[in-house]
Amino acid sequence: MIGRLRGTVIEKGPDFLIVDVAGVGYVVIPPASTLKKFEVGREYSLYTKCRYTDEEAFLYGFLQREELTLFEALISVSGVGPKLGLNLLSAFTPDEIYRAVEAENVEMLSTVPKVGPKIASKIILDLKGKLSFAERSSAFSQAMNTLCSLGLTRVEAIAKLKNLPPNLSPEEMIKQALQK
Secondary structure, eight states: OOOEEEEEEEEEOSSOEEEEETTEEEEEBOOHHHHTTOOTTOEEEEEEEEEEOSSOEEEEEESSHHHHHHHHHHHTSTTOOHHHHHHHHHHSOHHHHHHHHHTTOHHHHTTSTTOOHHHHHHHHHHHTTTSOGGGSOHHHHHHHHHHHHTTOOHHHHHHHHTTSOTTSOHHHHHHHHHHO
């Protein structure tokens, strides 16, 4: 299992990258929205997910752990494979997907190609309430990291942040958490 790669992008295709890691070129498939961010010749660190079929192995890559975690949650839903998971992550940010699931917004999820109302409803049914608040927002992650650097344990930081409104900036979250 390959959980993370750090290497130089040596080729960029329409839906894949080849990442050179110590002389070995790994073919990595990222979401289309993430693929745009890569430049040939630059070094990147990617969180990865390996999937195996009878004929091939696929390596999916993400710049942020939050994207990987959401991808894994999406493909755990019956009827949602890696291609649909990537399509969703290409169309929406992880935070938009979390909000759509929590708000039961079938219409929004259904706008993604190959995700009809039936699949969108299944995603909502399977994932609503099961996605950890800690993974829902980069603002949350930033605030949690700052609180930990101030001496709180990870558990204490999550406890102070988990009931705050999700639309706050990291600075506002830290301020309110410290007031608790």
